[in-house]
Amino acid sequence: MSMEKIPLAGVIGSPIAHSKSPQLHGHWLKVNGLRGHYIPMDISPNDLETVLRTLPKMGFVGLNVTVPHKEKVMEFADLVTDRATLIGAANTLIFRKDGRIHADNTDxxxxxxxxxxxxxxxxxxxxxxxxxxxxxxxxxxxxxxxxxxxxxxxxxxxxxxxxxxxxxxxxxxxxxxxxxxxxxxxxxxxxxxxxxxxxxxxxxxxxxxxxxxxxxxxxxxxxxxxxxxxxxxxxxxxxxxxxxGLGMLLYQAVPGFERWFGVRPVVDSAARAAALR
CATH class of the missing domain: 3.40.50.720 (NAD(P)-binding Rossmann-like Domain)
Structure with a gap:
């Protein structure tokens, strides 16, 4: 019997305690009956590269990125979407199975x-x-x-x-x-x-x-x-x-969740309530 790895995702920033993303993604994992976890992580700029190199080895499939890391993470990405390049910042990272880091901006x-x-x-x-x-x-x-x-x-x-x-x-x-x-x-x-x-x-x-x-x-x-x-x-x-403004927070989270966990989540009143908890 092969044990499936439990996919992990999260949000990195500094500070991060105020982030609504863990409540939102946690809600979507639950309502979709998915095994997986979404974790807030307070990462200092000095540790950013080490963290990005290490998390994929720990079962992480991707991250959301917030202040102050949105510009800096692009330096460590192997693939950057056109829209992230145009905006000059990334808020969504996908850790691919081939080890490459894909950076996007869904804001x-x-x-x-x-x-x-x-x-x-x-x-x-x-x-x-x-x-x-x-x-x-x-x-x-x-x-x-x-x-x-x-x-x-x-x-x-x-x-x-x-x-x-x-x-x-x-x-x-x-x-x-x-x-x-x-x-x-x-x-x-x-x-x-x-x-x-x-x-x-x-x-x-x-x-x-x-x-x-x-x-x-x-x-x-x-x-x-x-x-x-x-x-x-x-x-x-x-x-x-x-x-x-809450809707923007909810909708920007959809593409990342879908890429990491394989299900497109629904933005509805329950998702709004989860983010506001």
């Missing part, structure tokens, strides 16, 4: 899926998108919006030079707007995205004036603690369709 996929599922009438081609923030999450969002056919992206960041860097990387469909003028870009935008941590529990407020929001805009916030941020509350009052 943009998760972002777009969340919009399509929760704002079914959303039409990316209907007009410009306004993006607040220019960090790693913004890169994934911008890449996926351009891919979905958004004609123009207005981007604003507290440090303008970071927004300029995104324009340099992603090209002429991006227009950089000064942070003090960020409220003005909402007047044109039919898609509005906050990729900053402003408005998150324990972080400063998002002080961008929101009175320019269009009624026909779809507004989404990557922050999901609280689930209804001030941006989403005010957008709802203005008559916009709003999409909270």
């Amino acid at each position: 943009g996929y998760g972002f777009i899926q969340n919009l399509r599922e929760n704002a079914p009438k959303w039409n990316p081609k209907a007009g410009p998108a306004a993006v607040l923030g220019a960090g790693g999450a913004a890169r994934a969002v911008v890449a996926s919006l351009l891919d979905a056919g958004v004609p123009e992206i207005l981007i604003s960041n507290r440090t303008r030079v970071r927004a300029e860097a995104l324009k340099n990387d992603f090209g002429k469909r991006l227009t950089v707007v000064d942070w003090v003028q960020a409220g003005n870009m909402l007047e044109e935008a039919v898609t509005v995205v906050n990729t900053t941590s402003l408005g998150m529990i324990g972080k400063p407020r998002l002080r961008v004036p929101l009175d320019g929001l269009r009624k026909d805009a779809v507004v989404t916030d990557l922050v999901y603690a609280p689930l209804k941020t001030r941006l989403l509350a005010e957008a709802e009052e203005a008559g916009c369709v709003t999409v909270d």
Whole structure:
């Protein structure tokens, strides 16, 4: 009788205790009746390479990657998808049977899926998108919006030079707007995205004036603690369709789980509840 190895996966970052991923993947393993485990691991940058070389030998089939390792892991990958290269970061690693490490970025996929599922009438081609923030999450969002056919992206960041860097990387469909003028870009935008941590529990407020929001805009916030941020509350009052940030977390997790454990998991109210536990 051959004993099947129990597949292991997990998430690496530092800090990692706040991650919702173990609850989510644990839920999916359970509802699908799969043998397997998903473990949070606090890994220091100095140990990253050692860990990536060792985990496959311990039965790990892959990892999610979060701050501060998303850029660095790409240096140790043997295969990197086009979208991870474009975004400049990886959030999903697959340890292949031949020993090679495959790096992907599913953040943009998760972002777009969340919009399509929760704002079914959303039409990316209907007009410009306004993006607040220019960090790693913004890169994934911008890449996926351009891919979905958004004609123009207005981007604003507290440090303008970071927004300029995104324009340099992603090209002429991006227009950089000064942070003090960020409220003005909402007047044109039919898609509005906050990729900053402003408005998150324990972080400063998002002080961008929101009175320019269009009624026909779809507004989404990557922050999901609280689930209804001030941006989403005010957008709802203005008559916009709003999409909270938890869905992106759920949908970005789907491709990795499927690759590691062989079953495509379902994003539903039970999965949402598991992530919020």
